[in-house]
Every structure is written in C-alpha cells, then in structure tokens.
Amino acid sequence: MADGETSHPFEIGTDAYDQLRLDALNYFYLARSGIEIDAAIVGDEFARAAGHVSEAGGSATNQGDVAVPCQPADDPAQPYETPWTCDYTLDVTGGWYDAGDHGKYVVNGGIATAQLLQTYERTKSASSADRGALADGTLDVPEVDNGVPDVLDEARWELEFMQSMMVPDGEPLAGMVHHKIHDYGWTGLPLAPADDPKVRYLHRPSTAATLNLAASAAQGARLFAPYDADYAAELLVDARTAWDAALATPDLYAPAADGNDGGGPYNDDDVSDEFYWAAAELYITTGEDxxxxxxxxxADEATEAIGxxxxxxxxxxxLAVMDLANVPNDYPGRADVRQALLDGADEIAAVxxxxxxxxxxAGADDGTFVWGSNSQVLNNMVVLGAAYDASGDRSHLDALLESADYLFGRNALNLSYVTGYGDVYSENQHSRWFAAQVNAELPHPPPGSVAGGPNSDRGTWDPVISSLYPDGCKPQFCYVxxxxxxxxxxxTVNWNSALSWVASFLADQSVVQAAAPQAPVCEVEHIRHGTWPGGFNTQIWLRNVSDHTLAWDDLTWSWTADQTVTRQAWSADWSQQAADVTASSLSWNDEIRSGKRVTVGFVGNPGAFADAAPEQFWLDGAPCDTVESAQKGAGKGAGKDKAKSSGKG
Structure with missing residues (x-):
C-alpha cells in the first residue's frame, strides 16, 4: 500500500519469465498462414484450418496465396502516377499474418524474423544466456524433434515466404522483393483466415522489402549452416541477389497512398538504415571486404541508429549495430560500433x-506516445540488453528490469499489456480470429501476446478510442x-518478436545474477597458430583465475556458422553437436591450480562462411572471461582469427 492505494497482488519468484520466453515465441505458430494449426499441438481452443491455401479465384470461400497476381493496372486504388502491374503470379503460401488481419508484409516480417534469429543467436554468444533454453523440443511447433532449434524452424516459416516474394528472373525488377500481399478491401470481425473471401494481390516491389530479405536471409544463412547446409546456401544466394537488386534500384519506395484497400502502406522513403543492416549481416556471414x-x-549510420x-x-x-557489436566477427570498425551501442544505451537508460x-x-520528441508504443519500449529494452551483453554494465540491466515492470502493470492504467501475465491484463486485442469479445466461441489471444499500447497521436486513432476521448487524453491513458x-x-508479429527477445533475456537473468553477478573463475585464450585453405590449427589456454584449485569437466563454445573441429584434436575428449563444441577434461588435466593453466588444441575446418573466432566460453556452464590473443606464427588470413576481448562476464 502507498498513498492510500493498494496494488494488485503479485508473486515474487526466481523464474518469473521462464514461461513467457516460450509463450511469446509460441505466438508465431498461431500466426502462421498456409498451414493447419493443429489441435494436437495447441489444443482445441486455438486450432484452426489452414488459411489462404486455395488457388486464387478458385474458391467461393477463400482466395488463396497459391497463384497471386499483381495489382491490375486499371485498379482505381492504384497509388502510382504511372500504374504498375505484372504479368506473372507467385505462390506466396506461408509466412505469418502480420497483425489482426490477413495481410503479410515483408518489412514487418523482416524485423520480426531478425529478432527471432537474434533471440537464438544470443544463446550462442552471450555470457548470461541459458544455452539450452531454445533447443529443439522447447516450443509448440510441428517441426519439433527434427534436430533443429524450434525458434529457427519458426523463423524459417517466414524466411521461405519472404523468399517467395522475390520478382522472378527475366522480369522487370528481377531480384527485388514485393512489399506486401493482402486482401483487396477490408474484412470485418470476426473472420478466420480460411474463410476470407477477398481477392488478394501482390503489391509493387520496394527497396525496403528487398533489403529486409537481404539482411534476414544473410543472418539466417549462418545460423542454419550447421543444420541444413543446402538451405543455408540458398539463403545466402537470395541475400546476395536481393542486395545487388537493391543497389541497382536504391530508391523504389512504397507509397503512403497504398494503404486504403485492405492493408497498411508501411511506407518508408529513407532506406539508408536498411542498407546498413543488410551490409552488416552480409559481412558477419561472409567476412567479405x-x-x-x-x-x-x-559509419555514421551506427551513431544514428539508436536513441x-x-x-x-x-x-x-x-539491428546492425547490435549484431556487429555482439556476434563474433572481424569488422575493423567494430570497436566504434560497440561504442555507438553503449552510448545509445546510456541515452535510453537516462530517459x-x-x-x-x-x-x-518518453514518447516522441513532443512527448506523444506513438502507435505501438509498447514495441518502442520493448525495442529500447532490447538495446539495453544488448549493451549489457557487450559490456556487463549493470546500469543497462537495471534499466531493462525496471522497464519490464511498466509493461506488466506498473503504469498509469495498472494494467499488464501481456495477455495471461498479471491479475489484470489485456485480452481483447484487435484480431479477426482471436475474437472472443465479439464471438464467445472464439478464443482470446494466447498467453504471451503483447498489445500495441497507448497511442496519443489523435491523427491515427480508430473510432473506439476517439469516442472515449473526444478531447484527447494524457499519453499513458490513451489506450483501451x-x-x-x-x-x-x-x-503484430514485430511487436511480439521484441517481446520474445526481451522475455528470453529476462529468463536468463537469475535473481543471483541480477543481484550480484559472480566474477568468472576462468580465463580463456584462443590462439590460431596457422591457417591454410580448408583448415586451421588452434590452441586454447584455459587458466584458473580463482584462489583455489579448479576441478573442471567441460569447456564449451559455439561457432558462428559451420566451422568444425576435426578428428585431429588433443588433450581433451572432443565432441561437436551442430555449432556447439565441447572439450572434456582427461584424468591428467581435470584440475587446475590457482594461477595455472591447461592447454588443449585441435585442427579445424573453417566451413563455407566467415570464420570468426569464438568470443565466449563456458566452463561447466559458467562463463569464462575471454582475453585477446596475439597470433603465433599464423599464415595468410590469420589476422582475422584472433579472439577479441568481449568484456563479458
């Protein structure tokens, strides 16, 4: 109780976010298009028939995405001075429904996919990550137990849709990516995807959509490389194709007027940030000059990207800044990018x-809470978490933890904006099939769905909020x-992707870590002694920096892509599962006296992608410090192989 007010009851526990990590990610299977949502996986409440799987024009009840044409040139809703169309159709079945309607948008899918991939990639390189939390078998998806982490399976569902939106070879703008596909005309509430009767069109390609594919496909290529080499190669080919197409057509923008016929415009006439993002992901994946x-x-893009x-x-x-800062890579300007991340996080923490x-x-420059303000809060929390991963600065962690309280009920409305979390929470979010408010036979949105949140920009209001506040409202109160x-x-998928990243980060921060992070007892130096085409020779020095003898079993790390330890390895029992490597101690080196070290080594294969040295190691599950190492007589290319000091732990 404070000032005569009593709060809603709340629980205090050490695992408050463990289930949210899974619920926030399970949202995406329920948002899938082109597949039955299986009751055996999600229960009867959320099961539904596959949406948009009929031939376009071939069903009286559902206009499918199997052969979708472009907007007709004589369509009166065409927003272009020179009407645009094409004479081909595309099979764009699949992907995620963006939001509460049946539209699918590449620019929303791009950032959402990237954040799911980031959520997984963080488990490979962040010192505080629970490395097995997102393994195969953790989510409610049909691909479970296929040997691939479930979050990657989910991201692939959208990646394949984005790939299918590419303009085919031989056509004008080949290699560019269509901006969106949606109904011609708005539908009402409620309406299951399988019952959507509207005709659907492809909308004109855009440079922004093309760069979204280039970036997310490049990122996906390195992450899928240890699991599906063929698909990884396909992703990288499409990423390169999209990059080249965007360079050739750098200013094809989606117009603001293309948003009045059944879908939002998602217009953006500054794609310098998308170019920077795509270049960053392509560099991290390929290492190419x-x-x-x-x-x-x-380089100015890095300093302007975060605020x-x-x-x-x-x-x-x-997205580029965070990945360049935290994913192992050899970019010469990486220190400056990391500093831009930390400076931006400091600004956010001050706010x-x-x-x-x-x-x-705090809202926009004039204090206005924008449409989707909760996603802006969440994405600022992502930046704070990434900065904490990069530096270990406690102020960034504290700012993130306190911001979570706002989302879960410490706000002007005393309301949790995440369905199923808290005693009073949003549960009537705008959706055509999570529509219990208008049809009791339909479900509410599933647990772990985040509402857009307060929007005080009256120029974007809907009739419901307008009728409640005809004279306006204070920013935090502008929500219903x-x-x-x-x-x-x-x-929307790109709001829940931000929640997914944050929830996974929060689940990784135990009460002990949050209260008093423990100093590592180990220090690792990773040294390349020589490289040659198709191979390299490496030693790892494992040093005990504690004041007592250290007994150890397993030293582990993850490669960035498809690097492997070969059979030529020594001083440990070596094993590798996908990108994850384990060096297990032998009977003669399983104890390390204080201040002393043991040395293990191996010959490795660099694989087909960029071969960055690992930067985070774990000893029996606890993070070690990683120190920068000079190379010892290494051959050509060795300057790119030294481990960088991560400052983590």
Missing part, C-alpha cells in the same frame, strides 16, 4: 531513470482493451 567497405563508408525513441520496422539500423513509471521510453481499437490494441 566489399561489405566491410560499405560499412566503413556509412530513446526506439527502433522499428522502418528504422532498422539498431528511463527520468520517467515516473520507470520505462525506457477493446477489439475494435486497432490503433491502441492490435497485436
């Missing part, structure tokens, strides 16, 4: 500290948990 040169020439207003689908530079409700967001309030209460 051309992409490094592009990053050098556009208190938050990043979003139309401002993606932060968070100044807020009465302690959230990492009503299915008709699409401007304050929608759900």
């Amino acid at each position: 051309g992409f490094s040169d592009y990053l050098d020439a556009h 208190p207003a938050g990043f979003s689908w139309d401002s993606t530079g932060a 968070q500290q100044a807020q009465s409700f302690g959230m990492a967001y 948990d009503d299915i008709g309030s699409w401007s304050t209460n929608e759900i």
